[in-house]
Amino acid sequence: MSKLKISCREANHVCDKNQYREATFWEKVKLNIHLIYCGICRKYSAKNNKLSKLFKTSNVEAMDYKSKEKLKSAFDRELAKHQ
Amino acid sequence: MPNHLINPNNWIKAYSDYLFNYTITRVNDRVIAQDLVSETFLAGLKSMKNFKGEASERTWLISILKRKIIDHYRKINSKKGKAEVRMSYNTGNEDEGDWMEERIADPFDKTAQDTMENSELGDAIYDCLAKLPEKQAEVFKMKTILNYETETICNELDITASNLWVIIHRARTALAECMKENWF
Numbered sequence: 001m002s003k004l005k006i007s008c009r010e011a012n013h014v015c016d017k018n019q020y021r022e023a024t025f026w027e028k029v030k031l032n033i034h035l036i037y038c039g040i041c042r043k044y045s046a047k048n049n050k051l052s053k054l055f056k057t058s059n060v061e062a063m064d065y066k067s068k069e070k071l072k073s074a075f076d077r078e079l080a081k082h083q
Numbered sequence: 084m085p086n087h088l089i090n091p092n093n094w095i096k097a098y099s100d101y102l103f104n105y106t107i108t109r110v111n112d113r114v115i116a117q118d119l120v121s122e123t124f125l126a127g128l129k130s131m132k133n134f135k136g137e138a139s140e141r142t143w144l145i146s147i148l149k150r151k152i153i154d155h156y157r158k159i160n161s162k163k164g165k166a167e168v169r170m171s172y173n174t175g176n177e178d179e180g181d182w183m184e185e186r187i188a189d190p191f192d193k194t195a196q197d198t199m200e201n202s203e204l205g206d207a208i209y210d211c212l213a214k215l216p217e218k219q220a221e222v223f224k225m226k227t228i229l230n231y232e233t234e235t236i237c238n239e240l241d242i243t244a245s246n247l248w249v250i251i252h253r254a255r256t257a258l259a260e261c262m263k264e265n266w267f
Contacts, residue, residue, distance in 0.1 A: 058204040
């Protein structure tokens with residue numbers, strides 16, 4: 001039984017990972033057992049799921065890392081001319 | 084007395100994703116969107132002395148970007164020549180018996196409203212992201228919006244996986260708190 005019990009800290013970590021589909025099957029089992037008796041983590045879990053859903057429906061976009069770096073170096077060169 | 088100050092040093096970090104998101108919903112092409120954003124920053128740099136401080140930097144940059152987007156559409160339209168609209172009501176035999184009513188927009192199809200809500204939601208998300216510490220926002224965006232692998236992010240930013248998860252956890256808690264007021 002003790003193998004199935006996890007701390008709140010661990011539970012939150014599994015919950016975070018699960019938002020990105022990175023939690024393993026056993027981790028999810030342990031998380032769900034934890035959620036049965038822990039109201040605080042239940043609340044966090046619900047908020048976390050909601051946040052993920054919001055991001056999914058919003059279709060927000062961001063610039064990818066490489067292009068941003070490129071943009072930054074090009075911009076910095078221009079900026080140097082102005083200062 | 085200007086209320087807002089201008090500081091191009093943190094433009095890229097602070098606004099590039101916001102401007103990019105604004106552009107991509109309007110031009111639907113990542114490469115073009117990136118070009119427009121970078122043109123906007125350069126144009127902003129050139130006309131910095133015209134910044135009066137009446138609006139925030141971000142609003143000011145958006146107003147430049149809007150003009151760039153319009154210019155972009157003008158350019159592709161002149162390339163294409165005149166736009167042509169063709170409509171035929173009865174093309175093939177398969178369509179026979181179709182009612183005109185079926186071709187008219189369905190009032191119960193609320194796509195337009197959905198997209199509007201989506202862009203408002205996108206704005207709300209970016210407002211909340213702007214409140215996060217820079218590093219948190221960056222890691223969170225890479226993980227959640229760009230869907231990068233944990234390993235890729237760790238390599239790019241030179242952090243450990245457990246470090247990454249702590250940052251993600253803090254960002255998610257803060258964002259949930261920030262979004263709570265209007266969207267939960």
